[in-house]
Amino acid sequence: MESLFVQQVVNGIIIGSIYSLIAIGLTMIFGVMKICNFAHGDYSMVGAYAAVFVMAWLPGWFGWIGSIVAAAAAVGILGVITERLVFRPLLTRRTDIDIIMVSIGLFIVLENLSQLVFGATPRMLQDPFGSATVNLGLFSTSILRLFCLAFSCIAMGFLHLFLNRTQTGIAIRATSQNRNAALLMGIDISHVYTLTFALGAGIAGIAGVLYGTLFAVFPTMGALPTLKAFVVTILGGMGNLRGAVFGGFILGVAETLGGSYISMQYKNSIGFVIIILVLLIRPNGLFGRREGT
Amino acid sequence: MLKRFLSLLLVGAMVVAVAGPAAAAPKTIKIGILGPFTGSLAFNAGEMKKGMLLALDEINTGGGLFGKEIELIFGDSECKPDKGLSAVKKLLTRNKVLVVGGGYCSSVNIATSDICNMEKCPVVVAIAISPTITNRGLKYVFRTSPNSPMFLNGINLWLEKVKKPKTVAFFMENSDYGRDGEEIWSGIAKKIGAKELAHLYFEIGDTDFTTQISKLKNLKPDVTFNIASTTEASLIQKQAKELNFLTQWIGVGGQFTEAYFKMSGSICEYAMGSSLEPTLNMKDPETAAFVNAYQKKYPGARPGIFSSQGYDNLMVIFDAVKRAGKPTGNLSKDRNKIRDALTTTDIKLTQGRVTFGKDGQVYTVFPSPVQVQLKDCKPGLHVIYPPEKAAAKYQNPKPWAQRKCK
Structure with missing residues (x-):
């Protein structure tokens, strides 16, 4: 017996895992450098296009795994380039508005550049499972969706280990918590910035391959994930990794349940209603630290 | 004084430069x-x-x-x-x-x-x-x-005379394109006595439709009207397969583009629409x-x-x-x-x-209802109604598990 409620929760968890994966890079970059990057979703778009090219000459499983590696590498490099050329020169400015405007400009440039280079026709990434589906009693879904869920969770797990168990990861966290203290401890802040951007963008690139395989690859595909990632980040607390992970799942499930039981037209606004509620009750987000501590 | 004169001269030159090409x-x-x-x-x-x-x-x-x-x-x-x-x-x-x-x-x-x-x-x-x-x-x-009534005329006759669905659902793009079509089809549903189970919408640019499709699946409509463009229509049909949802999809036909067939492949089998496909009219x-x-x-x-x-x-x-x-x-x-x-x-x-009517609308171009049918697992469009124009017979959608093409 299939249950609509269970089906919707599962739909929400799966899409939420992708939201988390995109948001995690956004929140990391914000945490370390205090940059609100509105072009973050476009890193996913570039990652997805990288996958299109890898899979064109390497089909099947190898192509898919290869495209994830290629997307992470290519977008990681793109992240470093944008950090050095676009964001780094602005970091010493006093106002955040400069950075926000520049990132919106970057978003427009990347989107239109990709339309110019790749064309506007949407492309599909080949499903390595041959679009097989499973029926697990209470709900049905595709193996690809379950795999994306598992893959996101594993990727987030590895990121958690990296940030908590390695010297470099600890340096990133230290910079995020207190830039000056980290500098005094002898951490190379410039190096940390570059690394954070490479890592955050690389993860967004991987998320782009998953997103592109589940849906489609087209130049404007980055806009919606950027919006969702911002909702997730604010929901979980700006700069908070745990917040981004849980925020993604909360948003995914809230959207599907709200869409199903309240009203479909408001599906995309449900996230913003939740943000307003959270900001009223916990101004720093669900997992955010209070100011001054 | 000279500065003032020069600046006036400059302004004059600019006016001439701007107005010049337009005058010729x-x-x-x-x-x-x-x-x-x-x-x-x-x-x-x-x-x-x-x-x-x-x-x-x-x-x-x-x-x-x-x-x-x-x-x-x-x-x-x-x-x-x-x-x-x-x-x-x-x-x-x-x-x-x-x-x-x-x-x-x-x-x-x-x-x-x-x-x-x-x-x-x-x-x-x-x-x-x-x-x-x-x-x-x-x-x-x-x-x-x-216009949309003309586009849907053929398919509406087919619904009335051949398909006669008992239950229908609507899943539309939230725009004038979707809403106008919805109004027409809602009128047809009332005319043939079909029960309208749900009216759902999506926004242009949405990619995840699993919430709406899960809801549709729970309602089991015989026919689901889906006014969407290429990307959305093919993602909707792909996700319907993932969720094991079976229905007769009917769209306007604007989704049947080169990209649509590339994106959805054999998944779009049985989908219907109304079209003016040039390749179907080679005579x-x-x-x-x-x-x-x-x-x-x-x-x-x-x-x-x-x-x-x-x-x-x-x-x-x-x-x-x-x-x-x-x-x-x-x-x-x-x-x-x-x-x-x-x-x-x-x-x-x-x-x-x-030729144009008094309102400026062309009334002499007639779209026909078409269905996507597979040949060697490759999708193609076929006119299925009215009988004198039909190139193929209507096929009832088979459950996903019974379909051979992947």
């Missing part, structure tokens, strides 16, 4: 083309543009009109009414086009045709199908595409000539409904400009002459004969 007679005949050339519908607008460039080639290699080349100036609407308005205003006032063609996205064209009418510039809409565009009694507004000499010329200009490309609509749209405009006589250089006079020439249009093109 234009070297080309300028036609404005609107369309969502960027954004989520860019590739559909690209198909329209391909058809138009083919028409342009034919005219310009034949020497243009009145010894002048035709120049197309493209305005990007991004499928957003506000962007469309600023694009059309630029075409009308800065580029001083004689006539505006193209047009895609009903919500945009309702707004842009209104501006053209106010500026007394003829506008010939190519693709948008909302009835509102031509039913407001605007003197300068024409449309070379059938007609004009259509066959268009298909051959198109494939010659764009090797490997499949000429779809939008490319032929773009071609026909521009051909109708050329015909009117030609019959209006040599442009005098007086913009409002020339625009009026073209407007008058458009009302007496009678030309046979790839989609059939084009």
Whole structure:
């Protein structure tokens, strides 16, 4: 017996895992450098296009795994380039508005550049499972969706280990918590910035391959994930990794349940209603630290 | 004093520089083309543009009109009414086009045709199908595409006479395109006594439809009306498979583009719509000539409904400009002459004969209901109704587990 409620929760968890994966890079970059990057979703778009090219000459499983590696590498490099050329020169400015405007400009440039280079026709990434589906009693879904869920969770797990168990990861966290203290401890802040951007963008690139395989690859595909990632980040607390992970799942499930039981037209606004509620009750987000501590 | 004189001189020079080219007679005949050339519908607008460039080639290699080349100036609407308005205003006032063609996205064209009418510039809409565009009694507004009641007429007869569904559901793009179609089909559902189980919507650019499809699956409608464009329609059908949802999908037919078949492959089997596919009408000499010329200009490309609509749209405009006589250089006079020439249009093109009714709507182009059927697991479109025109029999959608093609 299939249950609509269970089906919707599962739909929400799966899409939420992708939201988390995109948001995690956004929140990391914000945490370390205090940059609100509105072009973050476009890193996913570039990652997805990288996958299109890898899979064109390497089909099947190898192509898919290869495209994830290629997307992470290519977008990681793109992240470093944008950090050095676009964001780094602005970091010493006093106002955040400069950075926000520049990132919106970057978003427009990347989107239109990709339309110019790749064309506007949407492309599909080949499903390595041959679009097989499973029926697990209470709900049905595709193996690809379950795999994306598992893959996101594993990727987030590895990121958690990296940030908590390695010297470099600890340096990133230290910079995020207190830039000056980290500098005094002898951490190379410039190096940390570059690394954070490479890592955050690389993860967004991987998320782009998953997103592109589940849906489609087209130049404007980055806009919606950027919006969702911002909702997730604010929901979980700006700069908070745990917040981004849980925020993604909360948003995914809230959207599907709200869409199903309240009203479909408001599906995309449900996230913003939740943000307003959270900001009223916990101004720093669900997992955010209070100011001054 | 000298400084003041020099600055005045500079201002004077600038005024002359700006006004200069406008005063001289234009070297080309300028036609404005609107369309969502960027954004989520860019590739559909690209198909329209391909058809138009083919028409342009034919005219310009034949020497243009009145010894002048035709120049197309493209305005990007991004499928957003506000962007469309600023694009059309630029075409009308800065580029001083004689006539505006193209047009895609009903919500945009309702707004842009209104501006053209106010500026007394003829506008010939190519693709948008909302009835509102031509039913407001605007003197300068024409449309070379059938409107949504005409598009759906064939499929509605089929629903009434053949399918007779007991339950239906609606899953529409939240725009004038979707809402107008919904109204028509809701009327048909009432007429044939089918129960309307749900009215669901999505936004242009959405990618995840699992919430809505899960809900539809729970309701089990015999027929699901789905007014969507290429990307959304193929993602919806893909996700219906993932969720094991079986229904007879019926759309308007605008989704049946080259990209749609590439994206959905065998998954789109059994999907229905109403179409003017040029490749289904190869017995007609004009259509066959268009298909051959198109494939010659764009090797490997499949000429779809939008490319032929773009071609026909521009051909109708050329015909009117030609019959209006040599442009005098007086913009409002020339625009009026073209407007008058458009009302007496009678030309046979790839989609059939084009003549306009009093409201500027073409009533002589008839779309037929089509179904996607597979041959060697490759999707193809077939006309299934009325019997005298049908090329294939309607097939009932089989449960996903019983379908052989992957």
